[in-house]
Amino acid sequence: MIEAKGLTKRYGDTLAVNDLSFQVRPGTVTGFLGPNGAGKSTTMRMILGLDRPTKGTATVNGKHYHELKHPLRTVGALLEARWVHPNRSARAHLTWLAKANGIPKRRVEDVLDIVGLTSVASKRAGGFSLGMSQRLGIAGALLGDPEVLLFDEPVNGLDPEGILWMRKFMHRLADEGRTVLVSSHLLSEMSLTANELVVIGKGELVAQSSTADFVARATEQTVRVRSPQLSVLVDVLSGEDVGVREEDGGVVVSGMDSESIGELAAKHSIVLHELSPQQGSLEQAFMHLTGDTVEYATQ
Ligand SMILES: Nc1ncnc2c1ncn2[C@@H]1O[C@H](COP(=O)(O)OP(=O)(O)OP(=O)(O)O)[C@@H](O)[C@H]1O
Structure with missing residues (x-):
């Protein structure tokens, strides 16, 4: 369970996140939806203890990130295509990560298998496609077998096959009872991936509901x-x-x-x-509800 209460972040004059409260429950994929600049990444960084809230709290299973005894065993995250040494193999990269975090080496083979990278595990990660790099990032996030997973724009730039894989994979993680929060500005993709939505605009909560209710209410x-x-x-x-x-x-x-x-x-x-x-589309619902909060509308 992820919980934000009155979460606020100010960068100088920019109020990136403003008094945001929401809950993300286990066993379902929750989409974190908002236009560019809405504050999604900032919120995720605060949940992961990478940024300090100006006000309010963000907790995972009732604790602040820095209070977690074994952070990687509680929360895994894919924030952006990760930096991996290009000459390092996928297996070497994961082994290094596991070692640095006190995770048994045998877990590396498990996560390679889970994300379907076993057959290319000894190849240079520098030669990986974006889809494979994303899978490697996810393998890293899963090393600690965490209950809670955060993915920031995981399908950006992926081809249709990669998008489909990602969608199925998110569902699988949720079916295993994990808490899955996925940010995206790709509305149609979110309507297929997420059962629940937290929608923000200009750092503020626009709606939290099931995807079906969100569309029904707003269109x-x-x-x-x-x-x-x-x-x-x-x-x-x-x-x-x-x-x-x-x-x-x-x-x-x-x-x-x-x-x-x-x-x-x-x-x-x-x-x-x-x-x-x-049925109205998620696009229509989104534009209707965030119409005045879209910062970078198409000209
Ligand atoms: N380190 C920072 N310093 C100053 N301003 C920042 C910083 N990080 C984010 N911001 C600003 O805060 C606002 C929210 O940004 P954020 O990246 O969280 O949005 P987002 O919803 O993730 O958007 P995107 O989809 O474009 O990544 C933006 O106006 C952004 O310019």
């Missing part, structure tokens, strides 16, 4: 309807307090759920060929 619920008697249906709907707009040979109705539209059509003996509730 308009509409129903797409197709009918061979469309004009009759539109006439009937015009007597109701709903919005109707024509689209692709059908209509999109807002302000009435699919059950009510179906019943209304049945009452007037109108044949329907389609009656499908439309």
